[in-house]
Amino acid sequence: MNTGISGLDGLDEEKLSEIRENAARLSDMKQEVPVEELFSESFIQRHTKFSSIGHLLKAAGYEGSTDEEFDEFIQGHTINPFIVEHTPFRSWQDFQELAVSAYITKWLGL
Secondary structure, three states: OOOOOOOOOOOOHHHHHHHHHHHHHHHHOOOOOOHHHHOOHHHHHHHOOOOOHHHHHHHOOOOOOOHHHHHHHHHOOOOHHHHHHHOOOOOHHHHHHHHHHHHHHHHHOO
């Protein structure tokens, strides 16, 4: 079967069933994914020179400890120049979008 989606060609019914089940569980999630889970160590190490999202944020100047402080730091575009300089991404949003895509791909079992 050629789906046009990378990673889906040649899957058997059992694997497709597993992907369907994982997709259903993913769509039922009601909570936010923790930053450390979304930006896994392997993701950070693959796309930056840092070992974890914590190290990246600290190097970017983030000193907060609450969700509100984190949101303010990110939404205030304080991090964008750092992301541009230290990663192959043009913005935090681009960085986050790839992390979300990688997270979903992993969650689906692809």
